[in-house]
Amino acid sequence: MIALFFRDLxxxxxxxxxxxxxxxxxxxxVAVIPFGVGPDLNLLAxxxxxxxxxxxxxxxxxxxxxxxxxxxxxxxxxxLLMQETPLLLTVFVxxxxxxSATGLPLVVASPFLGLFMxxxxxxxxxxMATLLAGTPAITFIGAVGAxxxxxxxxxxxxxxxxxxxxxxxxxxxGISAVYAAIEDPAPFLPPFMILMAITLFFAVIGxxxxxxxxxxxxx
Amino acid sequence: xxxxxxxxxxxxxxxNPTRFLALAARVLPWLxxxxxxxxxxxxxxxxxxxxxxxxxxxxxIMYVHVPSAWLSMMCYTVMAISALxxxxxxxxxxxxxxxxxxxxxASFTFLALVTGSxxxxxxxxTWWVWDARLTSVFVLFLMYLGVIALNRAMxxxxxxxxxxxxxxxxxxxNIPIIKFSxxxxxTLHQPASVFRLDGPTIDPEFLWPLMAMAIAFTLLFFSLHVxxxxxxxxxxxxxxxxxxxxxxAGRETLAP
Numbered sequence: 056m057i058a059l060f061f062r063d064l065x066x067x068x069x070x071x072x073x074x075x076x077x078x079x080x081x082x083x084x085v086a087v088i089p090f091g092v093g094p095d096l097n098l099l100a101x102x103x104x105x106x107x108x109x110x111x112x113x114x115x116x117x118x119x120x121x122x123x124x125x126x127x128x129x130x131x132x133x134x135l136l137m138q139e140t141p142l143l144l145t146v147f148v149x150x151x152x153x154x155s156a157t158g159l160p161l162v163v164a165s166p167f168l169g170l171f172m173x174x175x176x177x178x179x180x181x182x183m184a185t186l187l188a189g190t191p192a193i194t195f196i197g198a199v200g201a202x203x204x205x206x207x208x209x210x211x212x213x214x215x216x217x218x219x220x221x222x223x224x225x226x227x228x229g230i231s232a233v234y235a236a237i238e239d240p241a242p243f244l245p246p247f248m249i250l251m252a253i254t255l256f257f258a259v260i261g262x263x264x265x266x267x268x269x270x271x272x273x274x
Numbered sequence: 275x276x277x278x279x280x281x282x283x284x285x286x287x288x289x290n291p292t293r294f295l296a297l298a299a300r301v302l303p304w305l306x307x308x309x310x311x312x313x314x315x316x317x318x319x320x321x322x323x324x325x326x327x328x329x330x331x332x333x334x335i336m337y338v339h340v341p342s343a344w345l346s347m348m349c350y351t352v353m354a355i356s357a358l359x360x361x362x363x364x365x366x367x368x369x370x371x372x373x374x375x376x377x378x379x380a381s382f383t384f385l386a387l388v389t390g391s392x393x394x395x396x397x398x399x400t401w402w403v404w405d406a407r408l409t410s411v412f413v414l415f416l417m418y419l420g421v422i423a424l425n426r427a428m429x430x431x432x433x434x435x436x437x438x439x440x441x442x443x444x445x446x447x448n449i450p451i452i453k454f455s456x457x458x459x460x461t462l463h464q465p466a467s468v469f470r471l472d473g474p475t476i477d478p479e480f481l482w483p484l485m486a487m488a489i490a491f492t493l494l495f496f497s498l499h500v501x502x503x504x505x506x507x508x509x510x511x512x513x514x515x516x517x518x519x520x521x522x523a524g525r526e527t528l529a530p
Contacts, residue, residue: 207428220448
């Protein structure tokens with residue numbers, strides 16, 4: 056399992072992997088926003104956390120269709136399916152590897168983009184914490200979409216359509232936690248706890264459903 | 275023979291599509307007539323009862339809005355049960371049922387959204403607000419469309435059924451969120467006023483037409499659903515007959 060983790064990580068990071076593409080896309084999305092809403096720094100500081108969250112959501116959707124597609128193309132998906140270790144565990148490990156390769160760089164990049172958005176330290180810290188807690192949930196939900204669409208020739212767009220509605224709660228509680236941290240009266244912890252609960256919930260549901268979908272689309 | 279095993283046998287009897295078609299042919303006219311009668315009663319009640327003292331005539335929008343919103347949730351529940359039937363019992367009609375229910379559910383959700391927005395304009399002063407109930411129903415609408423898109427994306431109906439069943443079951447998370455969104459968050463949308471533990475808080479003047487319309491809408495759903503399932507079975511038969519015809523045609527020209 057650990058070998059699988061590092062194999063996936065290496066494949067994603069090295070040439071042709073495209074893990075860094077996600078960060079690049081994230082930066083591009085965030086950079087485009089000021090052109091759209093105007094370079095008003097106060098406005099940007101207010102909507103900054105929301106922009107970072109939406110950018111991260113879109114960027115983590117971007118690489119999802121490759122989660123199982125590459126394995127299917129070179130045939131190693133069948134090997135994974137026939138392994139003695141439960142498919143559930145395999146999917147879970149693949150998700151964590153995918154998150155470390157695409158989600159973690161987004162979290163690391165978010166403070167620098169937060170500076171561009173004229174956010175203060177507290178807001179940057181809160182955004183980073185919520186992204187760290189929330190992006191795994193997006194990966195786990197996305198695993199279901201990726202597994203469902205793995206047999207389709209052009210599943211990339213479909214994965215985004217299927218995954219986005221399910222990822223809405225993550226977005227809601229992530230952003231409300233950030234705003235709770237910035238604005239004084241609202242407490243930060245309750246929405247943050249709910250966000251972590253969502254992540255844990257989908258860490259169970261996601262691999263179960265993805266494994267079921269993979270088994271059914273294999274034959 | 276005890277009752278449960280009889281029920282199970284009846285249910286698995288339906289696994290034969292021909293039996294289902296026979297049953298549908300027998301039941302469908304009655305269902306349709308019953309639906310029309312209920313709609314007549316419901317519409318008559320909803321147009322003859324008095325308007326609200328505050329909302330005036332616009333309160334009648336409720337008689338379409340509330341039943342279609344209920345139905346949009348019930349339809350997804352039916353789809354989720356069918357998805358369970360596909361994955362657990364491999365019931366051959368379950369995937370037909372799930373596939374047939376998706377467009378109907380999407381239509382009811384669309385109707386609920388449109389009538390709600392028409393009602394919201396005079397009452398709240400806006401067509402749309404991003405509150406919990408409205409947003410979660412909109413998400414439900416998107417999920418219906420996603421399921422339909424997935425169903426259409428795959429050619430093999432058996433495989434697309436099993437894969438979309440997984441998706442439907444995962445998306446079922448949204449249904450409790452919709453149901454309790456008005457209790458969990460403070461929203462503009464009013465909380466539940468009909469199905470409550472301490473009895474309905476809505477006036478009987480409005481309750482009776484609402485109930486009649488709810489029954490009519492439910493019957494409409496079931497008759498549409500049975501008809502759509504019948505059509506889906508026929509469509510699959512026509513496809514397989516065409517494939518067979520094409521195969522035979524090729525054979526005849528090859529071997530004169």
